[in-house]
Amino acid sequence: MSRRNPKGRDINGIVLLDKDVGLSSNAALQKVKRLFFAKKAGHTGALDPLASGILPICLGQATKIAQFLLENDKSYFVRSKLGQMTDTGDCEGSIIKTQSFEHLNEREIVNTAISFIGDILQIPPMYSALKRDGHPLYKLARQGVEVKRESRPVTIHKMTYLGYANGILSLEITCSKGTYIRTLIEDIGKKLGCGAHVVELRRTGFAHIDISQTFKFSDLEALALDNYQTLDDKILASEAMLPNLENVYLSEAQSVNIKFGREIQTDKQGLFKVKLFDEKKQFFGIGECQENGTIVPKRLFI
Structure with missing residues (x-):
């Protein structure tokens, strides 16, 4: 090239x-x-x-x-192994606990999994990119250090059962931002009383x-x-990646003002973000509407 x-x-x-x-x-x-x-x-x-x-x-x-x-919300296909817990919550880690799962029937497994649909609290895993005092948690975890993490709210919008055989549970999950699928699978395993970890994970949906x-x-x-x-x-x-934001088309004067960081007056009311287009209908950034009908710049392509 x-x-x-x-x-x-x-x-x-x-x-x-x-x-x-x-x-x-x-x-x-x-x-x-x-x-x-x-x-x-x-x-x-x-x-x-x-x-x-x-x-x-x-x-x-x-x-x-x-x-x-x-x-944005995201969707995943996940296969998980019941009966084993690992230090990372997935198959890349070391097994730290093994428990019996053979006594569980399909109905118990499905009912337990779908009980997590809705608003739940999750404790972020140590093997994550979240930072504590400027250090990613996964780096601390590799050093054998574990720190207290606060639980945080996430939402499981949808969970579809795809099958269960030989200790492998397959699910499709649609969830809110910030959801850790590894943690969700671990929590399902804990509720079943046998532990679990992720063996395959594929993100199949991102927003629309x-x-x-x-x-x-x-x-x-x-x-x-x-x-x-x-x-x-x-x-x-x-x-095109922001379909849920309303389009706002500006005049040349409005475009100039907002590019200089000034508020502009519109007939919009309420607190919400919008996509901004200039007088040539070219997208140039994100603005935020205010209760008084003004739009303030949030992130501009300048």
Whole structure:
């Protein structure tokens, strides 16, 4: 590929990557950034190396809306092993406890699993990227240090039972932001009295995006041409990832004012975020409506 600018290309938008198992989210990000030769890139909604599935990669200005994408619900396919607990909550860790599960019948297992549907409290796992005094918890866990974590509310919107055989329970789960599937499986195992851990995890939904809309990295590599055109056609517009935010179209004067950080007056009322479009109907950022009808800038592409 021709690379005229050593710093990379000014390209904006989102690549819907289907991350492979065994790859960290940051490693996947760097591979996509290099392939597109983008100046700037970031991911949203990190996935463990064990997990595969939807990982939105934000390029250029799209990195500015990553924080808003984190608010979205997500869906997962998960297979879990009953009767064993590991120190990480998944099959990458060491088994720390083994208990009998053979006495459990399918009805007990299903009823216990679906009892977690709704608003629940979760204690974040030690093997997570949450920070304590600036240090990721997983780094402390690797040092044998465990710190107290406060429980936090999450919502399990939907749980579909897919099957159970030989100690392996398969589920589809739709949940709110901040939900740890590893913790959910551990909690189901504890309630069953036998323990459990994740053996396979795949993110199949992200907001309104379905796994069928994503691309494997190998697919993107095959599309890479010297002029980048075929590859760039797979970049999703930033605003397309925010379907639940109302569109607000501004005049030239309003666009100038809000780009300078000034409030603008509209006929909108209430506290909610909106997508901002300039006089040419080009998306340029996120604003927030106020009770008095003004819109204040939150994150702008400038």
